[in-house]
Amino acid sequence: MHVEACCQDLLGQVLPLIDPKREGICIDVGVGTFAFYCERFSLLGFKTVAVEPLPVKKLQNLCQRYNIDLIKGCLSDINGDQTLYMGKFIGLFNHNFNSLSADWFGSSKNIKQVKSVTLSNLLSSINAEKVTCLKLDIEGWESKIIKQFHELSPFLLPRVVMFEYGGGTSKKNGKGGWSPTFINATLECLSILKQCGYGLSVMVDYAYSTKETIFDLQLSTLDINEIIPNHSIYGNIISFHNWNYPEGKITQICSPYYGGVAQRLLTTIFSRSLT
Structure with a gap:
């Protein structure tokens, strides 16, 4: 499926229903070099914040054009400096794989020191209500942020959370983003x-011929094998x-994005990349 x-x-259609008066802030953490969610949030009329330690020029231009607050740093579990491991995938440097984890499958030995802020401090700095x-x-590092939800006031819990999982190969290989640490x-x-208190959840995976999976967290036994099938790649x-x-x-909403011929080829490349 075409994930992003x-x-x-999906977010473009449901966020205006969830917050029709645009009372809340939308935050895009880990913007990368394409699929700019912050742009979509802003075009929907929400106050938007983008958090990216190494913003590319296109992102900087978008933030200026759409009045998006750009924070040049990373969101993590400390306030201060963090070591960012520059991304590398299939032999090529790629900023979309930059990670705070040295063990991430896309991390290289090239590092940069970047500013870091915790979730509560981020929300305080942007005056989020x-x-x-x-x-x-x-x-x-998604879990490092989500575990900070316990520190938030119930009024500051995001109405919608989207986080990435997996990556690098298919789940059945048990490597990359599917190693025991990351799964x-x-x-x-x-x-x-x-x-x-989160319930309704939608999983959208990159693997060819997949469709969205819809489940209720409150009814789930949290068996990862029931939620995410073995052929999954990332999503x-x-x-x-x-x-x-x-x-x-x-x-x-999701059905127009089911995979085609090009998707099948890219899925094959991803599934074999770490084998």
């Missing part, structure tokens, strides 16, 4: 979200706090 396009469309959406794409981190994200899980939406409408 599908997730952007409500958070409509928090998008996390930080290459294996347990994904499970920790789901467990904390369940504890915090996003979107979870909603005390909000429901008909499954048929979710499928209607």
Whole structure:
């Protein structure tokens, strides 16, 4: 499935329903070099913040054009300096794989020191009173942020959370973003979200011929093998706090993004990259 396009469309349709008066802030953490969720949030009329330690010129221009607050740093579990491991994938340097984890499959030995802030300090610095959406794409560190939800006031819990999982190869290979360390981190994200009251969830995976998976965290046993099938490669899980939406409408939004011939080729490359 075309992950980012599908997730952007899904969020684009549901966020105005969740927060029609645009009272909350939307935060794009780990913006990368394409699929600029912050741009979509801003075009929807939300106050938007982008958090990216090494913003590319295109992102800087977008933030100026759409009045998006750009924070040149990373979101992590400390306030201060962090070591960022520059991304590398299939032999090529790629900023979309930059990670705070030296063990991340896309991390190289090239490092940079970057500024870091915790979630509570970020929300304080941007004067957030409500958070409509928090998008996390930080290459294996998503659980470090989601576990900080326990420190937040219930009023500051994001209405919608989207976080990335997996990566580098297919789940059945058990490597890359599917190694025990990172798959347990994904499970920790789901467990904390369940504890915090999140229910309706949608999983969108990159693997060819997949469709979205819709489940309720409050009813889930949190068996990772039941939630994420073995052929999965990488994707996003979107979870909603005390909000429901008909499954048929979710499928209607996602169905145009089901894979084609090009998707099959790219899926093959990803599934073999770490084998």
